[in-house]
Structure formats: C-alpha cells, structure tokens
Amino acid sequence: MTLEPVLTAEEMRAAEQRAITAGTSEWELLQSAGKGCAAEITAFANGKRVTVLCGPGNNGGDGYVIAEALRKKGVSVRVVALTEAETPTAAKARDCYNSDVESAHSDVEGDILVDCLFGTGLSRPLDPDAHHLLMRNAALHQTVVAVDLPSGVVSNTGEILNGELPKYDYTFALGSWKNAHFLMPSSALLGKRIRVGLGLEFGDVSGHLFGKPAPTPPDFNAHKYSRGMVAIVGGEMHGAAILASEAAMRAGAGYVKLAGDTEHPAVPADLVVDPGPLEEVLGDKRLDAVLIGPGLGRNDTAKAKLEAVFVSGKPAVFDADALHLITPAMFETSERRCHVLTPHEGELAVLCEAFGIDRNTKLEKARKLAETTGCVVAAKGADTIVAAPSAPIRFFKPASSWLSAAGTGDVLAGVVVSRMAAGEPPLEAASQAVWLHGEAARQLGPAFTAGELARQMRHALATCL
Ligand SMILES: NC(=O)C1=CN([C@@H]2O[C@H](COP(=O)(O)OP(=O)(O)OC[C@H]3O[C@@H](n4cnc5c(N)ncnc54)[C@H](O)[C@@H]3O)[C@@H](O)[C@H]2O)[C@H](O)CC1
Ligand SMILES: [K+]
Secondary structure (H helix, E strand, O other): OOEEEEEOHHHHHHHHHHHHHOOOOHHHHHHHHHHHHHHHHHOOOOOOEEEEEEOOOHHHHHHHHHHHHHHHOOOEEEEEEOOOOOOHHHHHHHHOOOOOEEEOOOOOOOOEEEEEOOOOOOOOOOOHHHHHHHHHHHHOOOEEEEEOOOOOEOOOOOOEOOOOOOOOOEEEEEOOEEHHHOOOOHHHHOOEEEEEOOOOOOOOOOEEEEOOOOOOOOOOOOOHHHHOEEEEEOOOOHHHHHHHHHHHHOOOOOEEEEEOOOOOOOOOOOOEEEOOOHHHHHHOOOOOEEEEOOOOOOOHHHHHHHHHHHHHOOOEEEOOHHHHHOOHHHHHOOOOOOOEEOOOHHHHHHHHHHOOOOOOOHHHHHHHHHHHHOOEEEEOOOOOEEEOOOOOEEEOOOOOHHHOOOOHHHHHHHHHHHHHHOOOOHHHHHHHHHHHHHHHHHHHOOOOOHHHHHHHHHHHHHOOO
C-alpha cells in the first residue's frame, strides 16, 4: 500500500522553509518547479504555441521559469503578466526570462495556456480583471494547464472563489499534493493530475493519498471462519442487504451470513440466510464483523436491531438507515467505539446534527465526527475521504462518475465489512474498500449496475494480489 503526502498550504510552506534552512534556496526550489513543469509540457508542446499567464507571487515565478525553459528548447512562448512580480524570487525569475513580457490587456491566441496566476498563496477571489484574463485566454487555447492549482481555488478546501473557472487538461502539483487536488468542487476541474517532485521532506502530515492496497491472500491452511465471518443485518428492503452481501462475499471474507427472514428470489445459494434471533447471530463467537443499515428501515424494529449491534460489541459498519438512527447514547452501551461509519453528504449532515458538530467543510465534518465518536468515517461522494481519530485524512484519486447509481453505497459497505472480517483494522478496511470500489468501477467502464459492481469486486481484489 502506498501513502503519498497530501498537504495544507501551511504544511507546504513549512516543508519549503525546512529545505531552505537546510541549505536549498527558494530560487533553487522555484527552478526545480518551473523546469519540472516545462519538462512535462514539452512532452505535448511539439510545434504548439504556448502562452504563460504570470501572477505577482511565486506561482508567477514558476511561470517565468517555465517560459524560459520552453523558450530555450525552441518552443514558441508568450508571457502575459497580470502585474509586476512582487516577491524577490518571482522578480528574479522575471529578470531571467530573456524575452518580452506582455501586459494583461492583450488577449493571446495560442495552443497551450499555462495558468501561473496564483497557487497556494491565494487569499481572496480573483479581481474581475484577473478572472476575465484567465477565462478569455482559456477559451482561446485548446489545452489549459494549471501550475500547482487552478488560480481561484483554495488550496486547503477545494473551494472555487470565483464561481466559474476553466476546465483544465492538466494540473501539475508542485512538491506535493494539496487537499484541493482531491476535494470537490476543485477536483472536477483539474484534468490529468501530475506531481512534480521538488525533493522536499515532509515528515508528519495531515493527509495522505491512499494508493493500491496490498491485502494478503488466505493462509495456506485457511478455512471459512479463519478468513473471516460477516453478518449483514437485513431489514425492510431486502435488495440492499443482498447487494451488500454479494459484495462482501467477493472482498475477502470466508463466510457471509444475512441475518433476517429474507425470502427473496435474488438470494444466491452461497449466501447463508439466518432467520433466528439477531442476538444469537451476533453472539456467535466466530463472528468477526457486522454490517447494519442497507435496507434496514427506520422503524422501532430497525432501532432495536441497531441497539443489539452496539450491545454485541462486535466491530461494525454503519451505513444508510443506521446512520439516521444512531444516537450518542448508543455508544455508551458498548465498550467498543472503533466502528466504521459510511455516510454520504446528507447522512454526514444528519450525523453532525446528532452529535452536535458544527463545521463548514466536508473535511472538517468528517474529522470532527471521527474524533467525537471514535469511529472511522468514510465520507462518500465524488471526493470520498476517510477520517479516523488522530490519524491523517485519507484522500483518493477520483473514481468513475458512473458510480452514481442506486445500490453502489450498499456495495461499498459490504466491502468494508468484508475487509474488517478478513482482519484489517477499521481504517485500513475502509480505505481498501474505497480503493477496491473505485477499481471495480474503472474495470467495468460505463453504465454498470450495483449488482455488476458487487460481482466485479473479486477482479478488483485480484489486481492487488
Ligand atoms: N511551497 C513550495 O515549496 C514552492 C512553491 N512554489 C510556488 O509558489 C506558490 C506559492 O507562492 P506565493 O508567493 O506564496 O503565492 P502565490 O503565487 O499563490 O500568490 C500569492 C500572492 O498574491 C497575493 N494574492 C493572493 N490572492 C490574490 C488575489 N486574489 N488577487 C490578487 N493578489 C492576490 C498574495 O498577497 C501573494 O502576494 C506555490 O503555489 C507554487 O506555485 C515554488 O514553485 C517553489 C516551491
Ligand atoms: K495557478
């Protein structure tokens, strides 16, 4: 499993400062950044006309270095400066650009637009002139490149301060990934994400990009219980729990039991349906993990089942309807706190209300909910993140937008509980599940159903073994 640092703007500046203290100058960092971007652009700039828009800070400084590096390689370059270079390093880069710099009044037609107006230093929305310059010129070029971040995006939150920004074809993350590279709404703008390394050391960071997991296959002498036993608590709507079970059966667990009186034509022969009392199912010592929520309903029976899961003390995944019924008091009936919650945006809001959490962004809501409950929180959406108490936030490369189909959340919950039963700690189980879910969707291409996604899960798992 790979974890790449994802930083806030403050962490990035601190890393840069450490490098400077250790003897690498800001000028050298700017040179590495600019030359690294120029090398990437050269790969698709053959015979193309490049326009570089430069802002006042070091993001603009990167732009002058990029322009000079491309110019030296014989690429046709024009540079348009929004204002004078304001930092000493950007001013030096401006002076080292050996050609004309045009004023921001000119529209430039070309093929590739390189946006170096603002990066991590953005502190307010673009002024109308800067915004028009960016929008007009983006429309006049076929390919649009963001250096570090699209100008107008807040690095720590992914907010777009100007409402509308161009769609980019490439974004070059300088030194490290930043939160905005994986959070909505900015994540939808970025095009292909490329990290340009600057040789910086990061140490402890507040976020990680979670890469391909490395689950272990069953032991040589494994049996169904040693591989992990899952119970999925059925409820009012049978389809959702069956979908979750289909996914759980294909994500590592050796034994998946559907707890309830589910008589449904879609129940496969390889799924054990146990209509006995829920307390007995949950009391089975061999049971490793429980999922409750998909198709559960929200009536008194559903609430009693949820309370039984808490009382059992088994590691649990709470999804869908269960997230509407959870109360802080339920945690007091159980010694175990480290469960997994898998809310989408609406369910996250419901949970924050229930636990008295008042935060503005998805990142802050998920982080605070994890701290307050002690649970791992997989906050789903186009920018799924996984938060755990006292751990860096986990970000993920964006998954297929075809995942926006009914039942895909039930499938995810089934994969989380399966990975937990297979022995993964809750944070790993949730992270692996998000990755496998995205990989299964990638393999399926367009317009798949939740059932197909569940059945694809073993092929996603196969890519990790
Ligand atoms: N951190 C690193 O390791 C490296 C970063 N590099 C690049 O530098 C930028 C960050 O540079 P900085 O000078 O801090 O900020 P910006 O260039 O983003 O510009 C901020 C500049 O502009 C003013 N400002 C902020 N918002 C606005 C606005 N809406 N309108 C007008 N002016 C605004 C603000 O006061 C600052 O003066 C980083 O993203 C990288 O691209 C280098 O590559 C070296 C390594
Ligand atoms: K930029």
